[in-house]
Amino acid sequence: xxxxxxxxxxxxxxxxxxxxxxMSVCFESAWGxxxxxxxxxxxxxxxxxxxxxxxxxxxxxxxxxxxxxxSGTEADNWAxxxxxxxxxxxxxxxxxxxxIEHHAVLHTCEALEKQGFTxxxxxxxxxxxxxxxxxxxxxxxxxxxxxxxxxxxEIGTIEPIEQIAEIAHAKGALFFTDxxxxxxxxxxxxxxxxxxxLSLSGHKLHAPKGIGMLYIRKGVVIDNLIDGGGQExxxxxxxxxxxxxxxxxKAIEIAQSRIPELxxxxxxxxxLISELTKIPYSKLNGHPTCxxxxxxNVGFExxxxxxxxxxxxxxxxxxxxxxxxxSASLDPSHVLLATGVPHEKAHGSIRLSITHETTDEDIDxxxxxxxxxxxxxxxxxxxxxxIVNKNRQ
Ligand code: PLP
Numbered sequence: 001x002x003x004x005x006x007x008x009x010x011x012x013x014x015x016x017x018x019x020x021x022x023m024s025v026c027f028e029s030a031w032g033x034x035x036x037x038x039x040x041x042x043x044x045x046x047x048x049x050x051x052x053x054x055x056x057x058x059x060x061x062x063x064x065x066x067x068x069x070x071s072g073t074e075a076d077n078w079a080x081x082x083x084x085x086x087x088x089x090x091x092x093x094x095x096x097x098x099x100i101e102h103h104a105v106l107h108t109c110e111a112l113e114k115q116g117f118t119x120x121x122x123x124x125x126x127x128x129x130x131x132x133x134x135x136x137x138x139x140x141x142x143x144x145x146x147x148x149x150x151x152x153x154e155i156g157t158i159e160p161i162e163q164i165a166e167i168a169h170a171k172g173a174l175f176f177t178d179x180x181x182x183x184x185x186x187x188x189x190x191x192x193x194x195x196x197x198l199s200l201s202g203h204k205l206h207a208p209k210g211i212g213m214l215y216i217r218k219g220v221v222i223d224n225l226i227d228g229g230g231q232e233x234x235x236x237x238x239x240x241x242x243x244x245x246x247x248x249x250k251a252i253e254i255a256q257s258r259i260p261e262l263x264x265x266x267x268x269x270x271x272l273i274s275e276l277t278k279i280p281y282s283k284l285n286g287h288p289t290c291x292x293x294x295x296x297n298v299g300f301e302x303x304x305x306x307x308x309x310x311x312x313x314x315x316x317x318x319x320x321x322x323x324x325x326x327s328a329s330l331d332p333s334h335v336l337l338a339t340g341v342p343h344e345k346a347h348g349s350i351r352l353s354i355t356h357e358t359t360d361e362d363i364d365x366x367x368x369x370x371x372x373x374x375x376x377x378x379x380x381x382x383x384x385x386x387i388v389n390k391n392r393q
Contacts (some may be wrong), residue, residue, distance in 0.1 A: 002316040005362045007356075009204075009294060010153055010181060010353035011320055016333045018370040022250035023208075026243035034240050035229065038180035044242045051249035059215070060266070061190035062370070068230045069215045070244050072180040072201030073104040075214040078110045078236070079176040079197040082222030084117055087144030087174065094142045095119045096173070098130050098159075099338040100152055105178055106334075111183040117144075127287035128157030128339050136167050143173040150182035150198075154322040154335040154351060155286030156295025158186065165194035174220060180204055180212075184255030185262065185292045197221045200252075202244065211244035221296055261356055265293040268354055268363050275367050279374055281387075285336060285349055297322075299341065299349040301378040302384040308350050308370075312379070315369040320351045341353070 007012070026047065032040030034048050049063075056063040069075045084095060097109050099121045109119045120138040123131050130148055134147065148167035161177055168175035171216045176197040179188065183200045190198070197220065202211035228237015273296055274283060277284055281301040302306065305321035312319050322333040332346035341349070352366065378384040 003356075003364055003365050004316045005152070007063045007352040007354055007362070007366060008316045008318045008320045009355045009356065010156075010292075010351065012203045012209065013206045015208050016251065018252065018254060019207050019247045019250045020213075023243040023247040024176065027245055030242065034242060035231065047242055048240055049164055050129070050273075051245045053187065053254050054249045055213070056362065058252050059188050059190045060192075062218060064233070065190075065215055065218055065355070067216060067236050068240060068248070069199075069212040069214055069236060070210055070238075070241070072178070072199055072212045072270075075199035075201070075212040076102070076104040076178055076180075077108050078214055078225040079199055079216075080110045080145065081112065082104065083145040083174050083176065084112050085223040086221060088117075090144075092142055092144035092173070093117050095140045095145050096122060096135065096143055097147045098122050098124060098149070100128055100154075100335040101122050101147070101149055101384075102153055102178060102180070103333050105147055105149070106180040115220075117180065122148075124157075124338050126340050127290070128285075128335065129287065129290065130157045130159050130164065132160065132163055132167065135164065139167055139173055141171055143168070143171055145176060147178070149174045150177045151177040151185065151292050152286070152335060153181045155297045155339070156181075156353075157287045157290035158182070158292065162194060162280050167237075167265045174222075181292060182387055183252070184258070185294065187256070187259045190215060190217075199221070202248045202251060205251040205255045207247045208244055209319060211241060213248065238288055255258045257355060262293040265354060265356055265358070268358055268360065269296055271363055272352060272354075273298070276370065279371055282374075285339065285341065292353075294354040296352040296354070297349060298352075299336075299345050300374050300378075301345055301348055301385065302381045303374065305348055305350045306375050308348075308373055312350075312370065317366055317369060321349060322351055323337065344347060352382065 030043045032044040034045040052063040052066050113119050122134045122138055148164050165175045174196045177195050179198045180201045184205050196217045198215040200213050203209040226237050276298045283299045285297040332343050336346040
């Protein structure tokens with residue numbers, strides 16, 4: 001039987017047994033509406049209060065700074081549109097973001113451009129680190145918001161968040177960071193981080209899809225995105241998704257408690273990187289050290305990432321070419337292009353994203369099947385033939 005290795009954890013993660021167990025009480029008995037004025041409602045409300053308090057403890061912030069949403073995308077939309085609309089009332093109509101953001105951020109910024117906001121898309125260096133000089137020049141007294149991701153979902157680069165926050169605040173702008181890929185990979189200490197808003201998503205953390213969260217620092221006021229009932233302190237309407245909120249709290253507690261174990265994940269990541277980059281005409285995408293513990297993104301020249309994925313899938317290995325949300329598109333990754341990788345090389349990149357669940361045997365298996373796939377595809381490539389012939393001369 002073919003072995004199965006799931007190495008696409010940046011796209012989504014399996015829901016953990018502990019999370020399923022924590023959620024089951026909400027389906028079996030605590031199924032009330034948290035807004036109801038009776039025992040069944042109070043029971044559900046108590047579960048949400050407890051979940052919020054536990055997440056606040058895990059991130060060292062105040063429980064009333066946390067708002068549940070239906071996804072990371074919703075949290076990103078709310079932070080950006082809510083801050084833009086609120087700051088517009090103060091005469092600030094400019095937003096600064098980076099060229100390598102997730103589409104949940106980029107497309108939100110584009111939507112605001114259509115409403116009259118101006119947006120500056122700051123570039124990154126060859127490793128995907130935001131250009132701080134360019135950022136400093138971009139932020140002005142007219143800037144409402146700086147929105148820069150904590151860590152990139154494709155190449156895993158971790159951004160210098162503290163410096164970015166300082167630059168935003170020096171001009172009185174708000175700073176929002178999309179931490180969807182960073183939570184569980186970096187210790188998030190909101191008592192120290194100078195961010196005004198931070199988003200996350202449950203399904204990257206072994207909680208289900210369809211639950212996200214936005215942290216809004218005390219004193220920061222943004223407009224609502226979803227109006228409705230009085231839920232979430234009247235800031236986000238909609239009956240609360242009690243089971244998923246309970247599951248998210250469990251997943252965050254586990255993820256934060258596992259931070260000390262990440263060295264093991266890094267060791268496996270580095271083994272993959274070191275072996276895969278021994279393949280001729282291959283290159284690591286992203287930063288060699290400032291990168292997510294489980295992210296490997298390697299480009300192989302003269303072949304297509306999609307073809308590698310197909311062969312990997314047949315061998316039982318799940319990987320990705322980058323962002324799952326745009327993988328249906330044949331355009332090369334906007335992230336790789338922003339780091340200066342040329343079009344033709346950007347097409348040959350794949351991402352392997354591993355976690356504490358990935359074993360040494362899984363790494364061995366990837367290293368057993370992937371190099372022959374690259375070789376096989378190159379042997380079918382006319383471009384590769386040209387290189388071989390040139391090298392023979
Ligand atoms: N931001 C980043 C960096 C992501 O990687 C993702 C998902 O891939 C999202 C936002 C969107 O999160 P969700 O899938 O919960 O909408």
